[in-house]
Amino acid sequence: MIRDVILPQLAMGMSEGTIVEWAVAEGAHVDRDAPFASIETEKVVNELPSPYRGFVHLCVEVGEAVPVETVIARIAETESEYRELVGSGSPQVAATSRITTAEPFAAATAAMAEAPARPPASAAATAEPDAAASGMIAAVAAPAPGRAGRVRATGLARRIAREHGLDLRSLTGSGPGGRIVRQDVLAALERKQATATATAPAPAAAPTAGTTAAPAMREKARVPLTGMRKTIADRMIRSKTTAAHTYAFFEVDVTNLVRVRNTMLDREKELGGRISMVSLHVKALSIACQQVPICNSTLTNDEVVVWDNVNVGIAVATPGRTEYESGLHVPVIRNVERQGVVEIDRRVRDLTERARNGRLSSAEMTDGTITLSSTAGFMPGQWSVSTPLINQPQVVNFQPGSPIQKPVVVDGEIVVRTMLPCGLSCDHRAMDGEPVGRFIRKLSDLLAHPELMLL
Amino acid sequence: MTAGIRELTISEAMKEALADEMRRDDNVLMLGISIRAGTFPHTKGLYDEFGARRVLDTPLSETGCFGAAFGAAQEGLRPVLDFMYAGFSYYAGSEVFLQAGQYHFLHGSQHPVPMTMIGTCGAGRRVGNEHATLPYGALIHHPGIKVCMPSTPYDAKGLLKAAIRDNNPVFFLWHTTMMTVKGPVPEDDYVVPLGVADVKREGSDVTVLASGLQVHRALEAAETLKDEISVEVVDARSFEPFDLPCLLKSVEKTTRLVTVDEDFERAGFAAEVSALMMEHGYDLLDAPVKRVCHPPIPVPGGYMDAYTMPTTERIVAGIRDVCR
Numbered sequence A: 001m002i003r004d005v006i007l008p009q010l011a012m013g014m015s016e017g018t019i020v021e022w023a024v025a026e027g028a029h030v031d032r033d034a035p036f037a038s039i040e041t042e043k044v045v046n047e048l049p050s051p052y053r054g055f056v057h058l059c060v061e062v063g064e065a066v067p068v069e070t071v072i073a074r075i076a077e078t079e080s081e082y083r084e085l086v087g088s089g090s091p092q093v094a095a096t097s098r099i100t101t102a103e104p105f106a107a108a109t110a111a112m113a114e115a116p117a118r119p120p121a122s123a124a125a126t127a128e129p130d131a132a133a134s135g136m137i138a139a140v141a142a143p144a145p146g147r148a149g150r151v152r153a154t155g156l157a158r159r160i161a162r163e164h165g166l167d168l169r170s171l172t173g174s175g176p177g178g179r180i181v182r183q184d185v186l187a188a189l190e191r192k193q194a195t196a197t198a199t200a201p202a203p204a205a206a207p208t209a210g211t212t213a214a215p216a217m218r219e220k221a222r223v224p225l226t227g228m229r230k231t232i233a234d235r236m237i238r239s240k241t242t243a244a245h246t247y248a249f250f251e252v253d254v255t256n257l258v259r260v261r262n263t264m265l266d267r268e269k270e271l272g273g274r275i276s277m278v279s280l281h282v283k284a285l286s287i288a289c290q291q292v293p294i295c296n297s298t299l300t301n302d303e304v305v306v307w308d309n310v311n312v313g314i315a316v317a318t319p320g321r322t323e324y325e326s327g328l329h330v331p332v333i334r335n336v337e338r339q340g341v342v343e344i345d346r347r348v349r350d351l352t353e354r355a356r357n358g359r360l361s362s363a364e365m366t367d368g369t370i371t372l373s374s375t376a377g378f379m380p381g382q383w384s385v386s387t388p389l390i391n392q393p394q395v396v397n398f399q400p401g402s403p404i405q406k407p408v409v410v411d412g413e414i415v416v417r418t419m420l421p422c423g424l425s426c427d428h429r430a431m432d433g434e435p436v437g438r439f440i441r442k443l444s445d446l447l448a449h450p451e452l453m454l455l
Numbered sequence B: 001m002t003a004g005i006r007e008l009t010i011s012e013a014m015k016e017a018l019a020d021e022m023r024r025d026d027n028v029l030m031l032g033i034s035i036r037a038g039t040f041p042h043t044k045g046l047y048d049e050f051g052a053r054r055v056l057d058t059p060l061s062e063t064g065c066f067g068a069a070f071g072a073a074q075e076g077l078r079p080v081l082d083f084m085y086a087g088f089s090y091y092a093g094s095e096v097f098l099q100a101g102q103y104h105f106l107h108g109s110q111h112p113v114p115m116t117m118i119g120t121c122g123a124g125r126r127v128g129n130e131h132a133t134l135p136y137g138a139l140i141h142h143p144g145i146k147v148c149m150p151s152t153p154y155d156a157k158g159l160l161k162a163a164i165r166d167n168n169p170v171f172f173l174w175h176t177t178m179m180t181v182k183g184p185v186p187e188d189d190y191v192v193p194l195g196v197a198d199v200k201r202e203g204s205d206v207t208v209l210a211s212g213l214q215v216h217r218a219l220e221a222a223e224t225l226k227d228e229i230s231v232e233v234v235d236a237r238s239f240e241p242f243d244l245p246c247l248l249k250s251v252e253k254t255t256r257l258v259t260v261d262e263d264f265e266r267a268g269f270a271a272e273v274s275a276l277m278m279e280h281g282y283d284l285l286d287a288p289v290k291r292v293c294h295p296p297i298p299v300p301g302g303y304m305d306a307y308t309m310p311t312t313e314r315i316v317a318g319i320r321d322v323c324r
Helices: A079-087 A103-113 A131-141 A155-163 A182-194 A227-242 A255-266 A277-291 A341-356 A433-448 A450-454 B010-024 B046-050 B062-074 B086-106 B136-141 B153-165 B213-224 B244-254 B269-284 B302-308 B312-322
Strands: A002-006 A016-022 A035-041 A044-049 A054-058 A065-067 A071-076 A245-253 A297-300 A303-306 A312-314 A316-319 A326-329 A370-372 A396-400 A404-410 A413-427 B005-009 B028-032 B055-057 B078-085 B116-121 B146-148 B170-175 B182-186 B198-201 B206-210 B231-235 B238-240 B257-264 B290-294
Touching (some): A035 A071, A054 A079, A155 A182, A227 A326, A245 A433, A255 A413, A255 A433, A255 A450, A277 A312, A277 A341, A277 A370, A277 A396, A277 A433, A277 A450, A312 A341, A316 A341, A396 A433, A413 A433, A433 A450, B005 B153, B010 B028, B010 B046, B010 B153, B010 B170, B010 B182, B028 B062, B046 B055, B078 B086, B086 B116, B086 B170, B116 B153, B136 B146, B136 B170, B136 B269, B146 B153, B153 B170, B153 B182, B198 B213, B206 B213, B206 B312, B213 B231, B213 B257, B213 B312, B244 B257, B244 B269, B257 B269, B257 B312, B269 B290, B290 B312
Parallel strands (some): A312 A370, A370 A396, B028 B055, B028 B078, B078 B116, B116 B170, B146 B170, B206 B231, B206 B257, B257 B290
Antiparallel strands (some): A002 A071, A016 A035, A035 A044, A054 A071, A297 A303, A316 A326, A396 A413, A404 A413, B005 B182, B146 B238, B198 B231
């Protein structure tokens, strides 16, 4: 048997000691309790008697300070054990102060010399994945705490949401401090089942760094079609393939509207905020809908339901978690026909902000009767019209672009006016061209002559 | 009243347990301060029945009488050490908090310590800080000691029997203001096991965990709120071992918890329950746990203690708070 001799703690507070002298030679036989070593600690020299009987292999140099409990020597019971111990290649430590590398240390340095292999080369053929993207994506792989920060929810609410794949970020809490409680989650699940509209999606799986690709192609990222992306994809393709999309493009002279808005901006303080163009569009839409109600209807189960109240959905582009993702939410302002522009504006601002922070509830995204999806934010100052996809079960989607100044003929003269290029899609299953034309005329009239909105 | 069940006070129930156990097992003896005289009613008359060898008055030295009881336990006897006031056990701090619980472990399970310590505790009798001490928060912190406190005469008799029969050191606490509280107690030999809680009132909106006097305060609070909030009252009965499964089962039903603890708020039993709920019951809770305790100030003297200890009103407020 081979036993270790450790440096004992000879005093409270002693953390290391130095062998000032070995009383035995390397390989010598020592009896138990015979003088073994002189150990100095804090200017006091202590004699250490041998704890065991046997053949000694010294492990520490004279003069070397070692921590308490270091193995300073090993004692082999038999000579053959001793020979085996030292025969394994460990250089002998002289009982004097000649420095040679002790075996344990040699082993350690040898291990360090075999440097760990370089990380396996990425399977991607050429350049490494974009470092910034992979860093961002790696961070996203961890559970996201919510874009605006922490989601406040009770443990029980979280568990129920988790079990049903419900994203807590889409809920508003009714508990203290806006905390989401069990009741909020249960209500959301009920609504999810009751309505056909998009539910709060589960967080999308993180896009991963580029992996295997064909030799000439270099991937920047992979974005799986899950969660919100999948929901949007499904709804878009369903709308595209089931609604009879018919598009109309037109320009509206909004010079007067801009002036009206500026008047409102001058009264920013009294009105409680900067009234947005979108709010004015929403107001105009609601009046036009009351004048041409077929454009304010929904088509489900072979039935067109014409609605009395005008609930305008505002398409809001929401930031994605990475540069390759984006989102789309359509919060609904209900009963616009009863609201003035100031109230509409307040709601637009609130819904837009909460949409961007992922704090809309499912209830706020249902029961829309018409959608407004402005592209002014994407391409400001550029003439552009586009073909919005109908937000089913609605039948009209109005898409104004960015207002720009253009030369226009007015009373036989070329003048500079601010023109708003617009696109509008309608579902030809529910209506024909004539009502749409009427709708566009009414809408244009209201936008061109905002005073008509007073009526 | 059914045959065999009588209305006894907590003190009478305790005395019955002590007398029963001493008759049952010759190794059971009582030591303590002023027990022959029966200063507290639970020891009255025991000396007459069992004599000087079984009922010993000790000098006013907690370390001394602990030592005697501890030694007796090591010799195979089952001593019941009566500190009179549980707070006095602090004079034998090392003995109670370290030696009692650790001895068995330190000696490789060779020396069990089957001793029972009893003492009264609790505020509300205007006895001031040294006589009101509830030591269970400190006791459960030290490994190896079991601790219990009844809230009814039935539980008092059953728990004290269980404590005496247990081979571990057990501190049996009883509330000073509840000496004369009456309740039904069966004649026969029954045990209320340590480590088992009891649902004293069923409810569905919130769980209130309490012990001793506070069980009754909690029941009053539940009655006050009965048309508004359905309150379930759980009597812990034992602090160590604590019946966590019973509590979790209750919170699973109600999703809310208020712990009432007459001891000081800091790092006491209520704090321990809060930590256990986070570790084992996070997914059950629909609101943060709440504790209603004695604030971290000394128990005031005289009539002031009514203003610091938990009351029915404070419990009602606590319940309303978690039900927001």
